[in-house]
Amino acid sequence: MMSNTVNSRISGFHKMTPAERLATVQRAVGLDGASVEQLGKPGSLDLHTADHMIENVISSISIPIGIATNVKVDGRDVLVPMATEESSVVAAVCNSARQCYDSGGFITSMSGTLMIAQIQLVGVSDPKAARIRILEQRDKIEEVCNGCDPMLVRLGGGFRDLEVRVIEAEGGPMVITHIIVDTRDAMGANTVNTMAERLAPSIAEWTGGKVYLRILSNLADRRLARARATWTLDAIGGEAVRDGMISAYRFAAADPYRAATHNKGIMNGVSAIVLATGNDTRAVEAGAHSFAARSGRYTSLSTYEVDADGSLVGTLEMPMPVGLVGGATKVHPSAQAALKIMGVATASELARIIAAVGLAQNFGALKALATVGIQQGHMALHAHNVAMVVGAVGDEVQRLAKILVEKRQVRQDVAAEELARLRGEG
Ligand code: NAD
Numbered sequence: 372m373m374s375n376t377v378n379s380r381i382s383g384f385h386k387m388t389p390a391e392r393l394a395t396v397q398r399a400v401g402l403d404g405a406s407v408e409q410l411g412k413p414g415s416l417d418l419h420t421a422d423h424m425i426e427n428v429i430s431s432i433s434i435p436i437g438i439a440t441n442v443k444v445d446g447r448d449v450l451v452p453m454a455t456e457e458s459s460v461v462a463a464v465c466n467s468a469r470q471c472y473d474s475g476g477f478i479t480s481m482s483g484t485l486m487i488a489q490i491q492l493v494g495v496s497d498p499k500a501a502r503i504r505i506l507e508q509r510d511k512i513e514e515v516c517n518g519c520d521p522m523l524v525r526l527g528g529g530f531r532d533l534e535v536r537v538i539e540a541e542g543g544p545m546v547i548t549h550i551i552v553d554t555r556d557a558m559g560a561n562t563v564n565t566m567a568e569r570l571a572p573s574i575a576e577w578t579g580g581k582v583y584l585r586i587l588s589n590l591a592d593r594r595l596a597r598a599r600a601t602w603t604l605d606a607i608g609g610e611a612v613r614d615g616m617i618s619a620y621r622f623a624a625a626d627p628y629r630a631a632t633h634n635k636g637i638m639n640g641v642s643a644i645v646l647a648t649g650n651d652t653r654a655v656e657a658g659a660h661s662f663a664a665r666s667g668r669y670t671s672l673s674t675y676e677v678d679a680d681g682s683l684v685g686t687l688e689m690p691m692p693v694g695l696v697g698g699a700t701k702v703h704p705s706a707q708a709a710l711k712i713m714g715v716a717t718a719s720e721l722a723r724i725i726a727a728v729g730l731a732q733n734f735g736a737l738k739a740l741a742t743v744g745i746q747q748g749h750m751a752l753h754a755h756n757v758a759m760v761v762g763a764v765g766d767e768v769q770r771l772a773k774i775l776v777e778k779r780q781v782r783q784d785v786a787a788e789e790l791a792r793l794r795g796e797g
Contacts (some may be wrong), residue, residue: 385427389418393429393434415705424699436647436709437461438775443467443476444598444727451711451728453643458752460639463735464728470606471734474682477727478599485531485593486692488563488586490571492546495580501546502535504577509533513575516550516566521698523562530554530566548574551593556718558651558694562588589657589692592665596691596726600734600796602683607738613683615741616734620675633733634663634672637687640732644725649699649706651692658690673733687730691722741792750781767793 377400384392389410397407410430422428439451439461453461495501505512516530523529532551537544550570552563552781567585575582599630607613623633638659642652663672673687700706706792715721754772761783763771774789775781 384492389422389428391431395490396429402526414701420702420704424702434646438508438706438712439464439468439728439731441465441472442724442727442731443468443472444724445479446476449714449724450712451644451724452647452712453640453728454647454709455639455643457639458756460643460717460732462752464640464731467731467735467738470652471602471731473599474601474603474606476600477730479692479723480597481723481776482595483593483742484528484553484555484559484598484719485551486559486563486591487588487593488550488552488567489584489588490548490550490567490582491584492580492582493543494549495544495546495578498537498546501578501580505535505546505548505574505611506533508573508577511573512550513571515570517554519566519569520562523552523555523557526555528553528557546580547699548576549588554694556695556760557697558654558700558718559697560587560651560654560692561697562771569777570628582595589654589690590661590665591654591658591690591692592662594690594692595662595688596722597686597688598622598723598726598730599686600727600730601678602685602734604681604683607683608742612738613677613681614743616683616737617677619676619737619741620671621671623671624674625670630669630671631697633736634659636673636736637689637729637733639736640728640730641689641691641725644709644721644728645693647709647720648693648708649701651698654692655690658692662690673730674736685730685734687726687733689726689729691725693722694718695721749774750779754781754786757781757783757786757788761790763790 381395381399382560383393387395393407393410396402414431414433416431418428421431434454434456436452436454439453442449442451492501493796513530514535517524520529529552530550531553534549534551536547538547550563550566552566554562564586571582571585604610604613623630638656641655645652645655659672663669672689673685675683675685694700695710713721713724715724754775755768757775758768758771771786771790771793775786778785
């Protein structure tokens with residue numbers, strides 16, 4: 372760690388412009404000129420917009436956007452923008468999607484666009500009766516929720532359902548109200564949070580208890596996106612590959628240690644589109660992992676089976692709370708452009724494409740793992756990163772990466788030696 376003489380108490384920091392904040396940070400930590408110049412460069416997100424998105428902005432970071440090709444979703448070809456810093460992710464989707472393109476691509480569906488908000492009630496001596504008292508107020512609750520967002524109601528969304536549960540918690544029972552709201556093309560966090568806050572005083576009044584938390588649940592299990600695809604034996608390279616992949620899936624289904632990595636692979640595809648479209652990656656990730664643990668034991672989000680023709684059938688089902696309005700989706704110009712590339716008109720269409728790509732990503736990782744291993748494909752691209760880290764420029768990057776892969780030593784020390792050798796030869 373650098374010497375710790377920085378004073379983090381900077382008065383009025385939030386009132387400065389991004390340039391003033393950057394200069395202040397430079398002075399505060401003694402940042403070198405090259406770093407300041409780097410952070411001061413205009414990216415694809417202008418600083419004015421960035422400054423309105425989050426607090427204390429000094430710069431923005433660019434992440435590569437790659438296009439996944441060969442993707443066919445419900446009979447429609449789509450080019451999918453993916454924002455990721457990880458090599459091999461985009462290539463894996465292109466390869467996996469190509470292998471199921473002729474057998475129909477991805478078939479997708481969606482359970483709906485319902486989000487859940489929770490209201491926590493404590494301190495009632497008769498929690499079971501309190502639950503019933505809340506359920507009795509369904510019409511009133513619907514009126515309050517819909518009154519919060521007439522625009523959403525006009526668009527066909529709004530309050531849909533009510534659930535009240537008594538949960539046993541440390542310190543006594545809690546009465547947890549779920550309001551279930553169709554948020555249409557919005558992810559809906561702000562929408563349902565506003566409703567929960569508006570409703571909370573009435574819930575306290577009806578029950579005599581005390582309300583604490585009023586916020587959405589990221590376990591969006593009423594907003595599930597589903598994808599399915601079939602890979603023929605010819606397309607994947609025979610029975611041995613198929614059976615290896617089935618065995619890899621069964622490993623993930625049975626073991627949380629493996630399931631975590633299996634699902635991380637799915638999220639490589641999912642989060643890349645969520646990010647490229649300005650949606651909330653953490654919301655989708657929290658939903659994915661909590662859904663994967665819904666039985667009480669963390670398991671695979673996807674399944675693989677052999678169909679009657681001997682082909683491999685993969686499925687993915689997971690919460691997909693993404694929107695086309697709200698959050699950064701409307702504000703970030705690159706997010707808007709990404710949505711245009713995909714040509715989606717509704718949040719559900721976007722969610723379904725994301726599920727398809729998550730399944731493609733998963734297939735790619737399983738196939739690599741069950742055959743040549745992940746490193747062969749991964750390292751070829753990773754070698755480019757390592758080459759750049761040791762200072763390769765221009766066509767040196769490609770040449771050095773090739774040498775590292777051939778030597779099967781994609782390491783920085785080897786890369787530095789080989790770069791020196793290359794330059795010596797040149
Ligand atoms: P929002 O409130 O900005 O937009 C939603 C509103 O837009 C709706 O309530 C509706 O009035 C209007 N609208 C216009 N056209 C619409 C359409 N076609 N369909 C639906 N609504 C339409 O945003 P939001 O989606 O409610 O909230 C998303 C943001 O909330 C994200 O930035 C997320 O990061 C953030 N957030 C997340 C969490 C969490 O996940 N735990 C918590 C708080 C906030």
